[in-house]
Amino acid sequence: xxxxxxxxxxxxxxxxxxxxxxxxxxxxxxxxxxxxxxxxxxxxxxxxxxxxxxxxxxxxxxxxxxxxxxxxxxxxxxxxxxxxxxxxxxxxxxxxxxxxxxxxxxxxxxxxxxx
Amino acid sequence: xxxxxxxxxxxxxxxxxxxxxxxxxxxxxxxxxxxxxxxxxxxxxxxxxxxxxxxxxxxxxxxxxxxxxxxxxxxxxxxxxxxxxxxxxxxxxxxxxxxxxxxxxxxxxxxxxx
Numbered sequence: 001x002x003x004x005x006x007x008x009x010x011x012x013x014x015x016x017x018x019x020x021x022x023x024x025x026x027x028x029x030x031x032x033x034x035x036x037x038x039x040x041x042x043x044x045x046x047x048x049x050x051x052x053x054x055x056x057x058x059x060x061x062x063x064x065x066x067x068x069x070x071x072x073x074x075x076x077x078x079x080x081x082x083x084x085x086x087x088x089x090x091x092x093x094x095x096x097x098x099x100x101x102x103x104x105x106x107x108x109x110x111x112x113x114x115x
Numbered sequence: 116x117x118x119x120x121x122x123x124x125x126x127x128x129x130x131x132x133x134x135x136x137x138x139x140x141x142x143x144x145x146x147x148x149x150x151x152x153x154x155x156x157x158x159x160x161x162x163x164x165x166x167x168x169x170x171x172x173x174x175x176x177x178x179x180x181x182x183x184x185x186x187x188x189x190x191x192x193x194x195x196x197x198x199x200x201x202x203x204x205x206x207x208x209x210x211x212x213x214x215x216x217x218x219x220x221x222x223x224x225x226x227x228x229x
Contacts, residue, residue, distance in 0.1 A: 042220075042222060043221055043222060045220065046217035108157060
């Protein structure tokens with residue numbers, strides 16, 4: 001199981017671009033990289049997922065270098081409502097074939113957006 | 116579509132009491148999960164189910180039991196509550212397994228055991 005390391009907290013201001021980097025040096029060939037967002041008193045919410053290069057959706061972009069040992073979640077022009085905890089998860093999400101692979105939620109990165 | 120709902124939202128138990136948390140999903144998902152989240156920490160998987168009538172242990176199953184009698188419902192039981200089970204409990208579901216399947220989470224149940 002690939003362990004992930006991400007900053008404990010980050011601060012930003014409204015309108016800025018925020019980049020949260022996650023390190024996963026032991027990522028396996030079949031592993032995907034997934035990011036979830038969790039607001040206070042709510043369950044996590046899927047943001048974006050990728051395998052390599054760049055993925056973009058209406059919420060964020062995910063940059064994955066060729067060696068896949070890290071990934072960067074990019075949030076363009078953040079607002080106060082982006083204040084949340086962001087989790088980077090790495091794993092083969094086919095949890096139940098040939099064994100049990102856990103989805104590991106670490107402590108995440110606590111992003112605070114200020115006016 | 117209500118998505119994933121959890122009942123109750125809050126509960127206070129005394130040590131030794133029992134209770135059942137109910138999770139319901141209306142998305143016809145095969146897979147359902149129960150997690151717990153302690154303050155300042157990520158989620159840890161308690162039990163999961165790959166379909167109606169099946170359950171399996173996750174990372175921290177001790178002290179909990181589950182049942183999946185109907186596809187849309189996943190119940191988490193505490194037979195004899197302990198203070199160490201004070202936590203926020205999240206239920207989730209997904210349509211399948213594999214890299215493209217995201218998990219949909221409920222709003223959580225905040226449980227305090229005194």
